[in-house]
Amino acid sequence: xxxxxxxxxxxxxxxxxxxxxxxxxxxxxxxxxxxxxxxxxxxxxxxxxxxxxxxxxxxxxxxxxxxxxxxxxxxxxxxxxxxxxxxxxxxxxxxxxxxxxxxxxxxxxxxxxxxxxxxxxxxxxxxxxxxxxxxxxxxxxxxx
Numbered sequence: 001x002x003x004x005x006x007x008x009x010x011x012x013x014x015x016x017x018x019x020x021x022x023x024x025x026x027x028x029x030x031x032x033x034x035x036x037x038x039x040x041x042x043x044x045x046x047x048x049x050x051x052x053x054x055x056x057x058x059x060x061x062x063x064x065x066x067x068x069x070x071x072x073x074x075x076x077x078x079x080x081x082x083x084x085x086x087x088x089x090x091x092x093x094x095x096x097x098x099x100x101x102x103x104x105x106x107x108x109x110x111x112x113x114x115x116x117x118x119x120x121x122x123x124x125x126x127x128x129x130x131x132x133x134x135x136x137x138x139x140x141x142x143x144x
Contacts, residue, residue: 018126022109026138028130047075047099049107051082054090075099079107 021030050056053076060069083095096107
């Protein structure tokens with residue numbers, strides 16, 4: 001029994017964290033509590049935003065996910081806010097401002113989402129927050 005309790009205790013460290021997927025308007029499409037279960041893909045020609053996408057793209061290229069990322073034409077991008085801290089070459093390659101087809105998208109929706117949700121701890125509170133966020137903040141801002 002002691003071994004079982006110990007393995008559950010250390011199993012907590014396998015948890016990667018909560019990852020949201022938001023549409024370009026800011027609606028929460030998916031919220032996943034990642035636990036080393038493997039990666040999945042939404043399909044071809046997708047982009048992923050990360051504050052240090054330039055370094056993360058190199059990590060992907062040198063990982064087991066490299067072939068899958070190439071097959072799906074995954075493009076890593078840096079959001080407008082974080083991108084200005086990067087050098088010019090990095091900005092031209094990864095900054096959302098210079099990517100054709102993104103329009104005025106700043107790719108900082110997750111930053112805004114997390115700044116509102118940082119104080120939540122329980123799953124029930126997170127679910128209630130997402131419903132409120134979509135209904136009263138995101139939806140209301142569509143008409144501006």
